[in-house]
Amino acid sequence: MNFKNLLPPKLPADHSPAIAIQFKKYGIFIAFLLICILLTIATPNFLTLQNIVMVLRQISINGILAIGVTFVIISGGIDLSLGSVVALSGVAAASFAHPGTYGLFVPLLVGLLIGVTIGTVNGLIITKGKVAAFIVTLGMMTIARGLALVVSDGRPVSNLSDSFNFIGGGEFLNIPIPILLFGAVILIASVILKYTKTGRYVYAVGGNENAAKASGINVNSIKLFTYIICSGLAGLAGIVLASRITTGQPNAGVAYELDAIAAVVIGGTSLSGGSGKIIGTVVGALIIGVINNGLDLLNITSYSQQIIKGLIIVGAVLLDRKN
Amino acid sequence: MNQPWLLKAENISKSFPGVKALDKVNLTIEGGKVHTIIGENGAGKSTLMKILMGILLPDEGEILYKGVKVKLMSVQEAIKTGISMIHQELLPFPELSIAENIFMGNEPTSRIPGWINKREMNKNAALLMNKLGAKVDVTRAMKELSIAEMQMVEIAKAISNQSEVIIMDEPTSALSNREIAILFSIIEELKQQGIAIIYISHKMDEIFKISDTITVMRDGKHITTCAINAIDQKKLISLIVGREINSIFDKKENTPGEVILSVTELTGEKFKDINFNLRRGEILGIAGLMGSGRTEIVNSIYGLEKIVKGDIFINGKKVKIRSPKDAIKNSIGLVSEDRKKYGLVLGSSVKHNISLSSLEKCKNGLFLNLKEENEIANAQINKLNIKTSSSDQLANYLSGGNQQKIVIAKVLLNDADIIIFDEPTRGIDIGAKSEIYKLMTQLATEGKALIVISSELPEILGLSDRILIIREGEIKAELSQAEATQELIMKHAMA
Numbered sequence: 122m123n124f125k126n127l128l129p130p131k132l133p134a135d136h137s138p139a140i141a142i143q144f145k146k147y148g149i150f151i152a153f154l155l156i157c158i159l160l161t162i163a164t165p166n167f168l169t170l171q172n173i174v175m176v177l178r179q180i181s182i183n184g185i186l187a188i189g190v191t192f193v194i195i196s197g198g199i200d201l202s203l204g205s206v207v208a209l210s211g212v213a214a215a216s217f218a219h220p221g222t223y224g225l226f227v228p229l230l231v232g233l234l235i236g237v238t239i240g241t242v243n244g245l246i247i248t249k250g251k252v253a254a255f256i257v258t259l260g261m262m263t264i265a266r267g268l269a270l271v272v273s274d275g276r277p278v279s280n281l282s283d284s285f286n287f288i289g290g291g292e293f294l295n296i297p298i299p300i301l302l303f304g305a306v307i308l309i310a311s312v313i314l315k316y317t318k319t320g321r322y323v324y325a326v327g328g329n330e331n332a333a334k335a336s337g338i339n340v341n342s343i344k345l346f347t348y349i350i351c352s353g354l355a356g357l358a359g360i361v362l363a364s365r366i367t368t369g370q371p372n373a374g375v376a377y378e379l380d381a382i383a384a385v386v387i388g389g390t391s392l393s394g395g396s397g398k399i400i401g402t403v404v405g406a407l408i409i410g411v412i413n414n415g416l417d418l419l420n421i422t423s424y425s426q427q428i429i430k431g432l433i434i435v436g437a438v439l440l441d442r443k444n
Numbered sequence: 445m446n447q448p449w450l451l452k453a454e455n456i457s458k459s460f461p462g463v464k465a466l467d468k469v470n471l472t473i474e475g476g477k478v479h480t481i482i483g484e485n486g487a488g489k490s491t492l493m494k495i496l497m498g499i500l501l502p503d504e505g506e507i508l509y510k511g512v513k514v515k516l517m518s519v520q521e522a523i524k525t526g527i528s529m530i531h532q533e534l535l536p537f538p539e540l541s542i543a544e545n546i547f548m549g550n551e552p553t554s555r556i557p558g559w560i561n562k563r564e565m566n567k568n569a570a571l572l573m574n575k576l577g578a579k580v581d582v583t584r585a586m587k588e589l590s591i592a593e594m595q596m597v598e599i600a601k602a603i604s605n606q607s608e609v610i611i612m613d614e615p616t617s618a619l620s621n622r623e624i625a626i627l628f629s630i631i632e633e634l635k636q637q638g639i640a641i642i643y644i645s646h647k648m649d650e651i652f653k654i655s656d657t658i659t660v661m662r663d664g665k666h667i668t669t670c671a672i673n674a675i676d677q678k679k680l681i682s683l684i685v686g687r688e689i690n691s692i693f694d695k696k697e698n699t700p701g702e703v704i705l706s707v708t709e710l711t712g713e714k715f716k717d718i719n720f721n722l723r724r725g726e727i728l729g730i731a732g733l734m735g736s737g738r739t740e741i742v743n744s745i746y747g748l749e750k751i752v753k754g755d756i757f758i759n760g761k762k763v764k765i766r767s768p769k770d771a772i773k774n775s776i777g778l779v780s781e782d783r784k785k786y787g788l789v790l791g792s793s794v795k796h797n798i799s800l801s802s803l804e805k806c807k808n809g810l811f812l813n814l815k816e817e818n819e820i821a822n823a824q825i826n827k828l829n830i831k832t833s834s835s836d837q838l839a840n841y842l843s844g845g846n847q848q849k850i851v852i853a854k855v856l857l858n859d860a861d862i863i864i865f866d867e868p869t870r871g872i873d874i875g876a877k878s879e880i881y882k883l884m885t886q887l888a889t890e891g892k893a894l895i896v897i898s899s900e901l902p903e904i905l906g907l908s909d910r911i912l913i914i915r916e917g918e919i920k921a922e923l924s925q926a927e928a929t930q931e932l933i934m935k936h937a938m939a
């Protein structure tokens with residue numbers, strides 16, 4: 122028998138797989154950069170300040186929605202009602218935004234409150250009623266769309282005040298307001314997820330609901346919180362959209378939830394919950410936005426655009442997961 | 445060629461980011477023998493088994509089966525070669541039936557291609573299960589089975605695959621004594637048929653009972669291999685931990701203080717009329733067979749299960765505990781017996797798991813102080829000697845025993861006055877066990893009140909000041925430390 126090496130040896134440090142980890146961590150950023158480089162080579166108009174600002178403005182609505190649904194997905198849920206909430210909040214806000222009626226504050230409050238209310242209803246039915254999130258929010262998708270049509274009588278709500286239209290069309294320090302709003306949402310959402318107890322609990326609930334509960338976390342209130350954030354941001358997105366197109370459109374926002382969920386998944390958040398980052402979602406939204414923009418610049422017909430967009434989205438995720 | 449050995453692993457190395465899990469390990473497995481592999485948590489036992497099972501690829505080294513070099517690239521290939529594994533963390537298909545689980549990937553076909561001959565499958569499954577002495581309806585869903593029954597299914601699966609080497613990674617960690625006895629008789633039978641068993645366990649007594657050969661691993665290295673009768677327990681322990689451990693339990697006489705917890709007529713779905721007091725400085729043991737209701741009792745005190753009737757008093761005040769959150773507020777902590785379900789968020793980092801119940805401690809106003817959190821977590825990692833490449837490592841990638849330590853670290857961090865330990869040392873190596881026992885005795889000395897549930901009678905006897913014995917959901921006896929013996933406990937527990 123060999124008794125010589127009785128003392129535990131020190132573990133050798135092992136650094137070789139570090140590069141692989143780095144790539145895994147930044148894979149989606151690399152994919153984004155690749156797409157940008159390709160587009161810069163393919164079209165001279167891509168890398169111009171004007172175009173970049175346009176892309177950012179275009180993605181801000183999807184970006185805001187995607188950040189909201191990031192919370193829900195990390196906590197292990199899903200929200201399919203976003204697009205309809207965008208329409209409902211837009212129409213409702215617009216109804217209070219005719220010139221010389223309620224000013225700016227009331228329509229904003231109405232739009233946001235509608236989002237928050239729908240989030241609360243979704244969250245309560247999912248947690249207290251124990252109905253699957255997929256079903257609840259699928260139902261809410263139709264209900265909210267119906268409400269938008271009922272409230273507006275199926276007609277666009279136009280003739281809105283200048284101050285209301287400023288939200289979607291205006292600029293501050295040469296930066297379009299939607300981009301500033303998007304930036305603020307990114308900042309606040311990142312801080313909540315990383316630096317608050319609630320944010321940490323969102324991950325725990327999505328990672329293992331039972332363990333979260335056993336650790337003293339009120340699982341239901343965390344889930345409710347994520348649905349409220351998600352729909353609340355959809356309310357905000359609805360206001361921005363209505364303001365940008367200067368109309369409350371009951372048919373707006375169809376399938377927006379899918380683009381938002383795509384951005385989240387491209388950004389590395391797993392649909393099974395428990396992990397994910399806001400910055401990933403932002404890059405995901407950027408990738409979708411840049412693809413749309415690039416295909417426009419390349420004069421590709423909108424029919425073919427859909428095919429190419431789909432391929433690039435799946436390809437980007439594939440590149441990311443390859444490691 | 446006719447080798448005396450079935451399976452040989454030569455110079456196997458495997459690294460993960462930040463750890464060298466295996467370093468040039470050799471292993472020779474002979475037919476008809478039980479070869480035990482033992483070593484501290486994180487020594488690399490499960491990793492080596494995963495390599496033999498085709499789940500992980502080695503960085504270097506080779507595997508020979510009956511004298512022929514084999515490359516095991518997948519579980520299917522390992523099974524085809526003749527190797528099966530009963531995992532440390534069982535991985536069955538919960539919604540499928542017992543028969544479907546046994547024949548997964550190996551279904552008896554019928555004349556129509558692609559169709560499964562269900563009748564034959566069920567018949568064969570029933571035959572196999574009967575042979576193993578488990579009389580169960582093989583059309584029952586896997587999720588309804590106890591862990592022991594699931595293990596039987598896994599063994600049946602290994603036999604149906606005609607495996608000649610069966611790996612069992614800590615098979616008894618969730619079994620009752622009676623179930624362990626059944627498992628051992630099955631192992632005996634398998635040995636008779638020339639099948640080799642690779643057996644991993646941290647339980648000394650059973651290792652000496654069941655093994656023929658023993659291999660000790662430490663820090664990813666092969667330390668020694670010898671026949672079981674060539675070594676005694678003391679020498680084995682020193683080989684495992686690399687130092688001598690004199691007494692595992694070091695129980696001091698202490699005088700319990702005032703009553704901190706009392707439950708009266710506590711009744712739940714699986715237990716009734718439970719009455720007891722718990723004093724500061726006291727360690728109260730709860731013994732009983734698995735399924736006797738012990739876990740349900742403590743879970744309901746912790747708010748994880750519903751209380752039908754009865755009251756809980758803390759410091760003489762009646763409290764309502766509806767959720768673990770209420771329990772924590774009332775200064776109760778629980779180390780659950782089911783670490784995968786109630787203990788860990790596997791996809792989160794070690795650090796975040798440890799701090800999960802105590803984020804209040806690392807807060808500056810509204811915001812978390814991540815630096816402080818890191819320090820607090822690292823202090824716990826050092827204190828409990830948790831083996832991890834960093835505090836940011838995902839809990840999922842730690843060895844079983846180190847995962848258990850995370851759960852304990854999390855609960856301890858909460859500074860509860862009443863701490864319930866349900867099978868606290870499940871899967872924990874002998875060195876760490878003695879550390880945890882020391883910690884528990886120290887907590888009691890500091891005036892905390894502890895409840896310990898354990899299926900390992902030496903653990904209950906070594907730690908407790910007083911022992912309650914549960915049978916069929918009722919307290920059947922209370923023994924003081926002085927009068928308690930293994931026999932007496934078993935007598936009351938089985939009756």
Ligand SMILES: Nc1ncnc2c1ncn2[C@@H]1O[C@H](COP(=O)(O)OP(=O)(O)OP(=O)(O)O)[C@@H](O)[C@H]1O
Pocket residue numbers: 460461463464465483484485486487488489490491492831832833841842843844845846871873
């Ligand atoms: N997938 C992985 N990624 C990173 N590290 C890993 C992975 N799997 C195992 N490790 C590390 O390799 C080492 C060996 O782990 P292993 O599971 O083989 O230990 P073990 O001997 O089975 O311990 P235990 O008795 O606790 O079950 C540990 O330090 C563990 O953290």
Ligand SMILES: [Mg+2]
Pocket residue numbers: 489490491532613843844845
């Ligand atoms: Mg292991």
